[in-house]
Amino acid sequence: MPRIRIKDRDTIIECKEGKSILHAILDAGMELEHACGGVCACSTCHVIVEEGDEHLSEKSFDEDDRLDMAEGVTLRSRLGCQAKVHGDVTIRIPDKPY
Numbered sequence: 001m002p003r004i005r006i007k008d009r010d011t012i013i014e015c016k017e018g019k020s021i022l023h024a025i026l027d028a029g030m031e032l033e034h035a036c037g038g039v040c041a042c043s044t045c046h047v048i049v050e051e052g053d054e055h056l057s058e059k060s061f062d063e064d065d066r067l068d069m070a071e072g073v074t075l076r077s078r079l080g081c082q083a084k085v086h087g088d089v090t091i092r093i094p095d096k097p098y
């Protein structure tokens, strides 16, 4: 089963193949903001992928467009609700400015 290492929380969780980063985190009993409920209509689930981006589903045009609204976007940014996990990844959850 793929694993998600959440670097800033010093935690590793397991994730069912094909599940989104957001749902894997929520299922593990942890928090990740998701104001729109995971339908690519906000950007509060913004995460930064530090390793293993090749193990995530491809970024859609809609995700890319929505990411433009997030604070601190990098080339490694993803929306947790849209990125589906197919192998081990390491992520960081950026601090929110509010």
Ligand code: FES
Binding pocket: 033, 034, 035, 036, 037, 038, 039, 040, 041, 042, 043, 044, 045, 066, 079, 080, 081, 082
């Ligand atoms: S939860 Fe709103 S875009 Fe991911």
